[in-house]
Amino acid sequence: MFLEQFIAYIKYEKRYSPHTASAYESDLTQFFTFLNHPDAVVNHPAEITHHQIRNWMVELMNAGIAARSINRKIATLRKYFKFLLQGGQISASPVARIQTPKVAKQLPVVVEDEKLSKLLDNDEVFGANFQGMRDKLVIELLFGTGMRLAELLGLTSEDINMYEGTVKVLGKRNKQRIIPLNTELRQVILKHAELKKNEIFANNSLKLIVTNKGADAYPKMIYLIVQKYLTYISTQNKKSPHVLRHTFATSLLNKGADLNAIKDLLGHASLSATQVYTHNSVERLKSIYKQAHPKAN
Structure with a gap:
């Protein structure tokens, strides 16, 4: 699924922090786990559809995951599929048709x-x-x-x-x-x-x-x-x-x-x-x- 190549790309070319790279890897691993179950195994990113991404979002919502966290995970997918698109591994991004849930604005938490x-x-x-x-x-x-x-x-x-x-x-x-x-x-x-x-x-x-x-x-x-x-x-x-x-x-x-x-x-x-x-x-x-x-x- 080109995960190792993508993580290397954001680490060494995009110069993302180790913390951010780790979060990206965690999000993608979670998504791939959702995709691959006994009834339907995805062998290549080109097989992934926007329906599967929406189904993942629904599962996350049902699990009580906050909208802000879901949006971050979808942002990870956008970056991942953009990388694959630029590398010619896919011809279109399945995230293009995804609408993320609205997030209520939160004030930054501060101390006195x-x-x-x-x-x-x-x-x-x-x-x-x-x-x-x-x-x-x-x-x-x-x-x-x-x-x-x-x-x-x-x-x-x-x-x-x-x-x-x-x-x-x-x-x-x-x-x-x-x-x-x-x-x-x-x-x-x-x-x-x-x-x-x-x-x-x-x-x-x-x-x-x-x-x-x-x-x-x-x-x-x-x-x-x-x-x-x-x-x-x-x-x-x-x-x-x-x-x-x-x-x-x-x-x-x-x-x-x-x-x-x-x-x-x-x-x-x-x-x-x-x-x-x-x-x-x-x-x-x-x-x-x-x-x-x-x-x-």
Whole structure:
């Protein structure tokens, strides 16, 4: 079914992150499993029809899969069949006639930046050893720069320019961008570097963020770090690295930052992806209005 070729294509030609490539592979494996059952085995992608894709969507809906997740899976199929079409393996894409379910707009989940700042100012929460300072650096980088999880995992010490106070980030589609570092974040980077230098590791990764044994940090590790510390200040269910990215963008917008500047800092390809944060800002203004204006009620 050309799955290995497709995954290699998005990894090495399109330069998708390992996390994204893994999600694509999972979606396609799930789809192929649905297609191949004892009564009807599909041997080639050209045999797949839009009816089968619709039947898969129905099965996902009946299983209670959210519309947003279904749309992501269909987007995976679109990319996969486009790849096959360009390679001449198929003559038409069966996804062309598929309409995806409508998704209700959801506001980005954020935490209160005041509470987050107080947490980061509390040295006792993190501790003074290497592990504590590394954990603090993870939170500081995600909240202080708005970078993505994959971008954080890819950082090396060479990407940090302490003289200029910037960090070089390799984002989606292999695009580089420069993000400024605040003074407190630079201090944490220096403290982390000093403690890291004194550690004796079993491994010697070149990455900025490493495990307690010195190996490359991995997604699950970062998730656990973020969840651990956000639990101190938030009762909401979602406590992920992306929540800190959302908080970064929303905080900038609430304090009057230009939307185009936020777009560049986040590494968005278009302004439409950044405009979702304006809804959070409007909701905040509504809340302030209801609390402060005598005619609000």
